[in-house]
Amino acid sequence: MTLRFSDVCVDARDIHALSSWWSTVLGWPAEATDDGDVALRAPDGAGPDWLFLAVPDDKVVKNRIHFDFTPDDQQAEVERVLALGARRVDIGQGEQTWVVLADPEGNEFCILSAK
Missing domain, CATH: 3.10.180.10 (2,3-Dihydroxybiphenyl 1,2-Dioxygenase, domain 1)
Structure with a gap:
């Protein structure tokens, strides 16, 4: 069995605003996925893609990661x-x-x- 680290998933109330902000910070292109999420595509060798997933709630505690x-x-x-x-x-x-x-x-x- 082999696993490949392909995505970091980021929950967000506003996936478009937050992914756009991180796209600017990282300089990575953002694109809509077929599921309605937004993905930032990592350049080769820069790590996994980032996938922004819509959630209805605000972040309220310190990140665990x-x-x-x-x-x-x-x-x-x-x-x-x-x-x-x-x-x-x-x-x-x-x-x-x-x-x-x-x-x-x-x-x-x-x-x-x-x-």
């Missing part, structure tokens, strides 16, 4: 993503080398220090 991104320039990337509508969040991380942000629907993600 989140994304970490490694930039070339952490400060520049944090500023760019904040300008696009992300916000800083405190999940109890204290002073760290990474920055915790949330997307427009409140999903936390981290921008790590540059490597």
Whole structure:
């Protein structure tokens, strides 16, 4: 038996707005699926596609899983993503080398220090 990691599924109240936001952040194209969802297609070698699924409820608790991104320039990337509508969040991380942000629907993600 073989499994292939093909999709990260993201629940969203507004799949079009949230997928468009992440498409801008990642620079990945968004496309509607036959099921009415929205997919962001990862470039070769960039990981799995992201699939945005409509849900009727708002996010209310801290994510149980989140994304970490490694930039070339952490400060520049944090500023760019904040300008696009992300916000800083405190999940109890204290002073760290990474920055915790949330997307427009409140999903936390981290921008790590540059490597």
